[in-house]
Amino acid sequence: MIRVSGLSKRYGDRDVLTDVSFEVAEGEMFGFIGANGAGKSTTMRAIMGVLAPTAGSITWHGQPLTRETRRRFGYMPEERGLYQKMKVAEQIAYFGQVYGLDHPAAARATDELIERLDLTRHRDDEVQALSLGNQQRAQLAVALVHSPELLVLDEPFSGLDPTGVDALAEILRERQQRGTPVIFSSHQLELVERLISSVGIIVQGRMVAVGTVDEVRQARTEPRLRVSLSGARPGWHTRLPGRVHSVQDPGTAVVAPDGVSRVDILQAAMREGTVDHFGWLEPSLADVFREVVA
Amino acid sequence: MSNTVLIAKRELRMQLRSRGFLISLVASALVVIALVVAPMVMDSDEEYRVDIVGADSIGPLLEQAAEDSGIDVSVRTQPDERAARQAVADGDADAAVIEDRELLAEGDADGELTTLIQQAHQAAGFEAQLAASELPRDEVLATVTVAPLTMQSVGDGDEHDGARQALAFMILIALLFLLMSTTVSVAAGVIEEKGSRIVEILLVAVRPRELLAGKLLAFGLLGLVQLAVFSAAGFGTAWVVGLTDDLPPGTAFIVAATFTGYAFGFLFFGAMAAALASLTSRQEELNSTLGPMTAATIFSYLGAFFAFNDPDALLSRIATIVPPFSSMAMPVRLASSDVALWEVGLSALLMIAAIAAILALGGRIYERSVLRTGAKARLSEVLAAPGESPDAPTSPQHPTTKEKV
Structure with missing residues (x-):
């Protein structure tokens, strides 16, 4: 398990991270979401040791991190970086060796990843000759080549086409099932919601919500009812008890009960017209995020 | 395999595969051959x-x-x-x-x-x-005819003067060329890794000093290989055209001093180049960031040029002893003239001390600035900043790391 406690980073008099804490256990996939510049990359860079935090600690199985420990982690930085003039397969294998594999093991892992990530046609191309999407795949292979014990991926899905997204999602699930904790950031919230077991929302350097998606949903959003009527007179929703959150179309409104019982709301709705739909609205992660950031 | 060797092997593989490197190697070897042959051709003509x-x-x-x-x-x-x-x-x-x-x-x-x-x-x-x-x-003839001055040479080894001059000149050019090209390659590599953020993935697993050492090892070896090719081309040609008898005694020592001079100079200027390059992330800033190193190289070249022109002048003697100028000037002066052994020894000792100092300082600058993002860092800033080094958080005793577990 990786545990981040009270992580802070200050540049001059500017706080970039303030008291960020979370943990990711074996087999967990942690989605890190937040606006640009909120502190996701800073947190990940601190985990990977490429940035020294001002305060706080990061432990792996209860032990402080060392370079030897981090060598067993897989990292994809925010800004992609590969040697432009090195061939794809050669480069993946080289980083495999940098991360501690011997030559034959690095070659085997490279072959496997090249096939999985559909890079077979490009294995002997220089990286600079690849499309951005394929460079991204090569970068992922570099992060995965040494079968890391923890994966830290900064925006791994950005720039991938739908097949690339699927291939990566499958690989991440596979690693997760093998027990590898995965931490990744993304702005594609639907995708995050589909993949993750827990989520952290960071706003201006502070972690404002952490937990499973359900926990965060419950903690951060008020319950809402979705009501659909037919045959109702215009303005029907203003006559419902509770507070109207939004009107989706003339026959559908989202209502926050604000303490009113759902039975009272249902009865009021029945007086206005024929109730086609009445039920709790499950907010998406995107809804939660918008609410938290607002 | 040690990280340093792993990194050096990659650099060597990439360079030896690059067509530019091979073309430049062959072209410079041809220039050396031409320099050996040219005087003969011009003489006879x-x-x-x-x-x-x-x-x-x-x-x-x-x-x-x-x-x-x-x-x-x-x-x-x-x-x-x-x-x-x-x-x-x-x-x-x-x-x-x-x-x-x-x-x-x-x-x-x-x-x-x-x-x-x-x-x-x-x-x-x-x-x-x-x-x-x-x-x-x-009578008139007897009156106006004056016997010409008789000529007599003094000193020793003068029958080698021509060869000495040529050898010294070629050492001067070869050292300037190699020291410039290999150190700039080190700097370009540092900027490539920093600018593309490859360092972020590398430094998770490798210490900054190992990375730096790997680069210096690779390009240092590459320079020595080029120098060996130049020597083989030069002396090989001299042998083929029958000039070897003109070579001064102690040529082997002069050649050894040239290789040593290159190795010393490369370590000094290479460490300086890497440190300066780590301040920037942009290849466009390569020339400006290397300014101090280029200036030091040019001064060394001037010192070596004095040693070539007037090997026994005071300025030449100073240039051959004071580091880093001595790395270029000493081999050149050894080729042009006789140098006391103590001067050679002192020059080597001072140069080794200077290399140790610049490696320590350069390593520190490199370590501290290679992971910095954003605009070009200032040297004073880097040196004054508290350890923003990636090694800092890895140590559990790091003063700012509070253990809350």
Whole structure:
């Protein structure tokens, strides 16, 4: 398990991270979401040791991190970086060796990843000759080549086409099932919601919500009812008890009960017209995020 | 495999595969061969051509004077001044003498040739005036003839002076070329890794110093290999054309000193280049960021040039002892002149101390700035900042890391 406690980073008099804490256990996939510049990359860079935090600690199985420990982690930085003039397969294998594999093991892992990530046609191309999407795949292979014990991926899905997204999602699930904790950031919230077991929302350097998606949903959003009527007179929703959150179309409104019982709301709705739909609205992660950031 | 070796192997593989490197290696080897062969070709070709119009007596006298001085002069007769002028203007003749009265040349005539022609002209005039006079020929000749100065060489090894000069010149050029090119390659590599953020993935697993050491090892070896190729090309050519006998005694020592000078100079300038390059992330800023290193290299070249020009002057002696100038100047001075052993020893000791200092300082700058993002860092800032090094958080004793577990 990786545990981040009270992580802070200050540049001059500017706080970039303030008291960020979370943990990711074996087999967990942690989605890190937040606006640009909120502190996701800073947190990940601190985990990977490429940035020294001002305060706080990061432990792996209860032990402080060392370079030897981090060598067993897989990292994809925010800004992609590969040697432009090195061939794809050669480069993946080289980083495999940098991360501690011997030559034959690095070659085997490279072959496997090249096939999985559909890079077979490009294995002997220089990286600079690849499309951005394929460079991204090569970068992922570099992060995965040494079968890391923890994966830290900064925006791994950005720039991938739908097949690339699927291939990566499958690989991440596979690693997760093998027990590898995965931490990744993304702005594609639907995708995050589909993949993750827990989520952290960071706003201006502070972690404002952490937990499973359900926990965060419950903690951060008020319950809402979705009501659909037919045959109702215009303005029907203003006559419902509770507070109207939004009107989706003339026959559908989202209502926050604000303490009113759902039975009272249902009865009021029945007086206005024929109730086609009445039920709790499950907010998406995107809804939660918008609410938290607002 | 050690990280440093792993990194060095990658750099070597990439360089040896690059067509640019191989072309430059072959081209420079050809230049070395040309430098060895050129003087011979030019020597054998050096013959003055002089056209004479009228006054037939000057031709034989000129040939005689040329033969006495060991200079090749061919004399040709032209029918008139126009033809002679044309020949000089076209470069078919180096000079023309018109009616023993005028000397034609394109621009200023060569000093050596002018002296010969004037001498022949004097002799012709003297003979004519003597014949025209009633004076007794033998007496006059006895009166005006003065024995020439006898020439005697002093010092030793002077029969090698030409070869020494050539050797020193080639060492000077080779060291300048290699020190410039290999250190700039180190800097370009540092900027490539920093600018593309490859360092972020590398430094998770590898210490900054290991990364730096790997780069220096690779490009240092590459420079030594190039120097070996130059030496093989140079001495091989000298052997083929039969110049090896001209080489001064102790040539092997001079060559060894050149390799050492390169290795020392490379470590010094290479560490400096890496440290300066780590301040920026943009290849466009390569030249400006390397300014101090380029200046130090140019000063070293000037010092070495003094040592080439006047090996025993005080300035040359200082340049061969003070680091980092000594890395270039000492091999050059060793080739041009005899140097006391203590000077060689002192120069090496001082250079080793300077390398140790610059490696420590350069390593520190590199370590602290290679992971910095954003605009070009200032040297003073980097040195003053508390350890923003990636090693800091890895240590559980790091003062700012509070353990809350």
